[in-house]
Amino acid sequence: METPKVFESEYRFCLILWEHEPIKSRELVKLCSEQLGWKPTTTYTVIKRLSERGILKNENTVVSSLVSKEEVQAAEIDELVDKTFEGSLPAFIAAFTRHRKLSSDEIDQVQQMIDRFREDEKS
Amino acid sequence: MTEGFIRCVNLSICASWLVLVVLLFRLLFKKAPKWSRVLLWGLVGVRLVCPFTIESVLSLVPSAETISYDMMMATEPALDTGISAVDQLVNPMIIASYSPNPANSANPLQILFSVLSVVWIVGIGLLILYSVVSYGWLKYRIRTAIRLRDNIYQSEFVSVPFVLGIIRPKIYLPFLMHESLQESVIIHEQAHICRKDYWWKLLGFLILAVYWFNPLLWIAYLMFCQDIELACDEKAIRGMNAVQRADYSQALLSCTVHPHVVSPCPLAFGEVGIKQRVRAVLHYKQPAFWMVITALVICGVVGIAFLTSRPADAALSPDGTEWLNKSNGQECIAEILETLTLHQDNTVSFSVPEHIPVSKDGKTRLTISLSATYSGEVTTVQNILGAESGWKGGENYRSTLEPAEGELINVWLRVAFYTDTWSGTVVEYLSGYNELTPPFVYDTPAGYTEPSVVVNQEGREASVLYTMRDGYITQLSFTLPEGVTITEYENAEPYQLFLLKDDEIIGGISLHKFGTTASEELAYVDTGADKLPMQIFSDVALPNHAGYEDYQVRKYSDTGATATAKYFWQDLSQMDKYGSAAAIPSQQVNCILTYDWDVMPYFVEMIFTEEAVSETEVASLAGDIQLTAAG
Numbered sequence: 001m002e003t004p005k006v007f008e009s010e011y012r013f014c015l016i017l018w019e020h021e022p023i024k025s026r027e028l029v030k031l032c033s034e035q036l037g038w039k040p041t042t043t044y045t046v047i048k049r050l051s052e053r054g055i056l057k058n059e060n061t062v063v064s065s066l067v068s069k070e071e072v073q074a075a076e077i078d079e080l081v082d083k084t085f086e087g088s089l090p091a092f093i094a095a096f097t098r099h100r101k102l103s104s105d106e107i108d109q110v111q112q113m114i115d116r117f118r119e120d121e122k123s
Numbered sequence: 124m125t126e127g128f129i130r131c132v133n134l135s136i137c138a139s140w141l142v143l144v145v146l147l148f149r150l151l152f153k154k155a156p157k158w159s160r161v162l163l164w165g166l167v168g169v170r171l172v173c174p175f176t177i178e179s180v181l182s183l184v185p186s187a188e189t190i191s192y193d194m195m196m197a198t199e200p201a202l203d204t205g206i207s208a209v210d211q212l213v214n215p216m217i218i219a220s221y222s223p224n225p226a227n228s229a230n231p232l233q234i235l236f237s238v239l240s241v242v243w244i245v246g247i248g249l250l251i252l253y254s255v256v257s258y259g260w261l262k263y264r265i266r267t268a269i270r271l272r273d274n275i276y277q278s279e280f281v282s283v284p285f286v287l288g289i290i291r292p293k294i295y296l297p298f299l300m301h302e303s304l305q306e307s308v309i310i311h312e313q314a315h316i317c318r319k320d321y322w323w324k325l326l327g328f329l330i331l332a333v334y335w336f337n338p339l340l341w342i343a344y345l346m347f348c349q350d351i352e353l354a355c356d357e358k359a360i361r362g363m364n365a366v367q368r369a370d371y372s373q374a375l376l377s378c379t380v381h382p383h384v385v386s387p388c389p390l391a392f393g394e395v396g397i398k399q400r401v402r403a404v405l406h407y408k409q410p411a412f413w414m415v416i417t418a419l420v421i422c423g424v425v426g427i428a429f430l431t432s433r434p435a436d437a438a439l440s441p442d443g444t445e446w447l448n449k450s451n452g453q454e455c456i457a458e459i460l461e462t463l464t465l466h467q468d469n470t471v472s473f474s475v476p477e478h479i480p481v482s483k484d485g486k487t488r489l490t491i492s493l494s495a496t497y498s499g500e501v502t503t504v505q506n507i508l509g510a511e512s513g514w515k516g517g518e519n520y521r522s523t524l525e526p527a528e529g530e531l532i533n534v535w536l537r538v539a540f541y542t543d544t545w546s547g548t549v550v551e552y553l554s555g556y557n558e559l560t561p562p563f564v565y566d567t568p569a570g571y572t573e574p575s576v577v578v579n580q581e582g583r584e585a586s587v588l589y590t591m592r593d594g595y596i597t598q599l600s601f602t603l604p605e606g607v608t609i610t611e612y613e614n615a616e617p618y619q620l621f622l623l624k625d626d627e628i629i630g631g632i633s634l635h636k637f638g639t640t641a642s643e644e645l646a647y648v649d650t651g652a653d654k655l656p657m658q659i660f661s662d663v664a665l666p667n668h669a670g671y672e673d674y675q676v677r678k679y680s681d682t683g684a685t686a687t688a689k690y691f692w693q694d695l696s697q698m699d700k701y702g703s704a705a706a707i708p709s710q711q712v713n714c715i716l717t718y719d720w721d722v723m724p725y726f727v728e729m730i731f732t733e734e735a736v737s738e739t740e741v742a743s744l745a746g747d748i749q750l751t752a753a754g
Contacts, residue, residue, distance in 0.1 A: 007279045009268065009278060036269045038269075107376070110397060111376060113402065114401065117372070121366065
């Protein structure tokens with residue numbers, strides 16, 4: 001079976017789990033609140049989501065992992081943003097306040113501006 | 124709601140002038156500290172939020188009220204932009220398309236404005252809903268963000284750093300950001316929090332949501348967002364050395380070229396105008412002291428010039444006379460009318476008060492008409508003055524009566540204010556008349572009472588207090604049929620009232636002069652007989668094309684009676700259609716007639732359409748009606 005990819009935030013969560021497993025979900029909520037700044041509901045949602053994806057199991061409020069740290073690291077962390085996210089936001093505002101997609105020309109120009117400035121400062 | 128809409132449109136027009144000035148300022152003073160731009164946008168916000176203005180002669184706002192609420196009712200609706208070239212161009216078009224047609228009950232502008240205000244409210248609702256939903260959605264997506272330290276969080280759903288939250292704002296960053304970039308970004312975002320930018324941006328968006336119909340304000344909001352970023356950079360790099368500034372610029376660039384973009388919702392922070400910002404950061408110089416002072420002075424001047432409005436109505440014209448308004452105009456008319464005097468030496472006179480109120484735009488003027496009528500084989504009219512204008516004030520006018528033949532039967536004086544309109548016609552602003560009839564009194568001013576009608580209705584009980592121009596004050600009281608209300612119509616003769624049911628006109632109440640006031644002729648009237656007494660009703664009933672039928676007395680006294688009847692008439696405007704007057708079909712409605720020569724020399728006619736009020740209701744109303752002298 002192929003190890004499912006996890007998001008960066010989920011990976012950070014798993015790090016806590018691996019360190020403390022098996023762990024009572026209430027304890028896990030507390031740890032996540034301290035170390036990740038998560039609300040209890042967020043932690044419970046993530047536990048549920050990851051158990052559905054076969055990354056951990058939650059039996060009688062005791063949580064333990066089903067995949068090892070090494071396996072996840074081998075599968076790469078999916079840090080990419082969900083594409084659907086973009087479309088759901090107020091495009092009418094975004095269309096104006098957002099930069100147009102910068103052309104590589106423009107990026108080069110600005111980069112040159114910065115580089116030239118650094119050199120001038122050095123000399 | 125319509126009133127609120129018109130108010131917002133006017134405020135947004137005032138604010139648009141200010142927006143243009145701020146845009147100009149941005150162009151001219153590129154070197155000014157960026158916070159001064161944000162301050163100027165703040166003035167635009169104040170202008171839009173604060174419905175009141177301080178009056179100042181220094182104001183440069185052309186017109187505080189481009190669209191007046193009365194425009195909807197005006198016979199010739201016109202804008203007052205404060206720029207006469209624009210007015211002259213636009214108003215004829217508006218008048219051509221939106222002048223009310225008297226045949227329709229609703230005014231086209233009234234309909235237009237109520238439709239527009241509904242669209243306006245719906246637009247506001249949609250904008251607010253959209254941003255609340257998108258805020259919630261963003262918040263939901265980043266709930267798994269992991270705390271880096273303090274109020275700084277990281278999430279894989281963030282690609283461009285931003286600040287989110289209203290009370291305890293948090294900074295959101297992407298994962299895997301190069302450390303030197305990350306520090307620059309955090310400095311920038313913390314400067315935003317420090318400047319409370321997330322509040323100003325939210326406030327700006329809320330204002331924009333209300334004024335969404337004005338495209339110039341959308342541009343203003345976008346520029347405002349840009350200027351906030353620039354001002355924030357300015358604050359973030361204060362005290363940085365050149366290397367740090369280069370790192371900071373690098374951070375700006377990196378955040379911009381990230382391939383996946385979390386679009387900022389209105390409350391979050393995105394990046395704008397990267398080239399401009401990098402240049403501003405690299406070439407930042409502490410603004411000179413004089414520049415700061417100049418910027419502050421300009422903001423102050425702009426504030427005084429554009430947050431104020433020109434004094435609306437100075438009460439006095441330059442030469443010390445009052446500007447014309449409805450009340451002093453009516454007073455002036457009454458003052459002239461009461462001086463109408465017939466003299467023993469066969470002359471007639473009146474005098475004009477020392478000060479005639481002058482209209483502010485110079486378009487309204489006083490006109491006076493005077494005529495005399497003589498009986499003879501044919502009635503002749505001597506026109507002494509025909510709508511004469513050019514009165515300066517203080518005139519004593521006197522003219523000789525020159526009968527061709529016969530005896531004087533009436534002297535008629537009419538005083539009015541007329542307004543020239545855009546289309547070249549004139550409309551009446553105010554008017555009044557006075558009439559002398561036999562028996563004449565010589566060498567004594569006629570006196571004049573301004574006619575008025577006061578309607579009092581409580582449930583179905585109604586009373587109407589008439590003040591007649593010849594001084595009679597009379598009260599008419601009665602019980603209305605269920606659901607009927609009395610209404611005055613502004614432009615109608617004060618003797619005319621309308622009856623409404625479900626917003627439809629279903630009848631009216633009007634007063635007419637007796638056919639005769641001579642007591643020896645009135646003595647012949649048999650008040651109790653079911654026969655129409657012409658001594659009373661000839662004014663209406665004598666012509667061929669109209670009259671009363673089926674006259675039935677419901678109650679009577681020695682000096683008056685109340686009766687029901689059918690009022691019938693032929694619509695003479697249909698002459699072309701039917702060929703001759705006799706062929707025009709006659710129409711009829713139920714009516715109640717009441718008179719009492721002890722009370723006043725006028726009879727009351729109350730008309731009801733048959734569909735709206737049944738004959739039994741009319742009969743019961745007739746039994747209940749009271750006509751009494753008052754005052």
